[in-house]
Amino acid sequence: MIRLTGIPDIGKPRVVIVGGGFAGLKLARSLANADFQVVLIDKNNYHTFQPLLYQVATSGLNGASIAYPFRKFFEKQENFFFRLSEVEWVDAEQGVLTTTIGAIPYDYLVIATGAETNFFGDELMRKNAIALKSINDAVMLRNTILCNLENALQAQDEEQLNLLMDFVIVGGGPTGVELAGALSELRKHVFPKDYKELNIKQMDINLIQSGDQLLKSMSPEASEKSLRFLTDYGVKVWLNRRVKSYDGQTVTLDSGEELKAQTLIWTAGVVGSPIKGLKEESIIKSNRILVNEYNLVKGYDNIFAIGDVACMLTPEYPEGHPMVAQPALQQGKLLARNLLRILKGEKPDAFKYYDQGSMATIGRNHAVADLKMFNREFKTQGFLAWLIWMFIHLISIISFKNRLIVLLNWISGYFSYDKGIRLILGRKKD
């Protein structure tokens, strides 16, 4: 017998949303006044503002200021129910989702489980590398960076010193670039004061990119400038290199070169994170879920997928939309409207992605931005891009208080050249 969870039946069609990232959160919120019961399942009790995780990892921000409790966010939404749990599998025939806390029947299921780090099957890499997908990951990375420097004070020889003080970041996308930039700021402005006994110039920051440019999803101008900014910061950028293996100490590149570092941060790709029980035909390579233009999962008539985990093949995006916040938010919003249309027997609207551009920050006063507004493109690099980056990220954070705290940290950090959350709190990488 299946044990049901205690979610009450409120006599309305039930939409079960798995995952409270950008897509799931937007959908749940957009259904606020709809004639649905909205059930959100997540393994955390809070939403994470992922674009700023790298600042948590580099002591610029506190984890709590980029997290927001779901129950607080939906406090006044009467049709909303939350359960802290993880999905085990879906029984689509019965219309039941099995979770770690029991079974949840649904009328409509929405999979918004996002993406997970792609180690391309390299189990040794999975074990030895640090990924950056959650606040716990970010805090662990912060702890590891700080402990490395503390331990470097006790290093017995040059080899051990280098293992501790050198860092390797794999992947030249936004996360890799932003992390390399923030780490080099720590090296330039913070560590020389904190660790006067060490020669901080010995600290190497290596960024490894498989292609011949950084930020390859952005404009050539953005790619070029980000490379220049990082090189000016003293980051060693290795283009056209792939990591062949990493044993926890030695990084072997496909070019034959070797780097030594005890800490390797892996940002070189993500795959979808679908749930079990779906038909094989609905999962494509890269583990994303194949959906049609209404975000309906192939082979089902009441299971949807939105956000990073969903792959909608269109002429413009033959490999699916980019796995970033904007498509997720737009799909969440549209699906809410479409569910209402379906309820009324109307035909849903097809999804069309409005790309508003993308950006990445490299460090103080330096960012790159490719913006699209009113059908016009606008590219900028440097100080203006950096101001725009800060403004957009600040207004995107949930809650006035968190925005204030982030702003306060940024302002104080800007004028003091400091990153103040240098706390070794909780677990570090084993």
Add this chain to the structure above:
Amino acid sequence: MIRLTGIPDIGKPRVVIVGGGFAGLKLARSLANADFQVVLIDKNNYHTFQPLLYQVATSGLNGASIAYPFRKFFEKQENFFFRLSEVEWVDAEQGVLTTTIGAIPYDYLVIATGAETNFFGDELMRKNAIALKSINDAVMLRNTILCNLENALQAQDEEQLNLLMDFVIVGGGPTGVELAGALSELRKHVFPKDYKELNIKQMDINLIQSGDQLLKSMSPEASEKSLRFLTDYGVKVWLNRRVKSYDGQTVTLDSGEELKAQTLIWTAGVVGSPIKGLKEESIIKSNRILVNEYNLVKGYDNIFAIGDVACMLTPEYPEGHPMVAQPALQQGKLLARNLLRILKGEKPDAFKYYDQGSMATIGRNHAVADLKMFNREFKTQGFLAWLIWMFIHLISIISFKNRLIVLLNWISGYFSYDKGIRLILGRKKD
């Protein structure tokens, strides 16, 4: 052979301070321009403002806003050296401190290791109870409280529901009283909105106190009013009871009564936390280190103890000074001056404790305060005491930014009746 740590010899007499709490931090800072090398050893890389730990545990504040990195605090102090490590033992004859990272020779050793929770040898209690001495403890307690409520939604019967929703706090000192007050605020203002599916009235908060009054170190007025405030908040205060046993579910009192709760918070006493290797005669019952009026440890001429771990027997304080922040700060400050006098061959000054009073907050608008200023006593309870409590705590926090963030959280919490850091982050009690 003993492996030395890499702390350089700067040709000045070396003062090694173990522990960066109030006492150790004050001492290290007060030696800023002195002709000593100051070495601080701590198992954390940050100072913890312990008086506000209970607010971290009850989702009112973030851990980071009451923590401050040592290296940042001493950034400009040229004679300061920090090592993240734990003490193993002291070899007083050789003048060497052995730590987890190697041996550290000293000219003067100062033990400022503070206090630890006293479970009175009850190993079952140590295993099952939650203590509140560190930020990690506080975050774990917050996670546990929130998980209990999440799990209560899935409770199979009334017994399980009560185990999850009821809380037992042992100890009616400031920590127990403040925690009981903050928890009852969560119950009144936050949980009814977060957990509409639960009947929050079922949540019991029990406070167990061995004597016939709460806050027994304070005035009768403070004791009486704190009892009234807590009772008004719906806290069940059990006076004249001791806990006989706790198996993780059932709390058995010496009166024969039984309480059921999966979560028991133990605040019923502390003992000193001395280091190994000291002569037996220098450690007294309650594990504190016996010191003379100069904080010199009995039996040694270059080992001092300050703060909670030090026990100075005086006619006014026949059992030693209270284990709170004020004596620690004053002893740290005086010892800095005395070390300078010793260096000059002058006679040190004897310690005299200036008790400035004490206070405890019970909840919004409610605190009790016994203040001593200019040889006058001033007692107040209620709103004014609460304002004074906030002001004193706010100005005591290190750094302008942390003060601003705490103030921001307090103001936003006051007007919204909310405690916003309801994040289950990291580990909970197993």
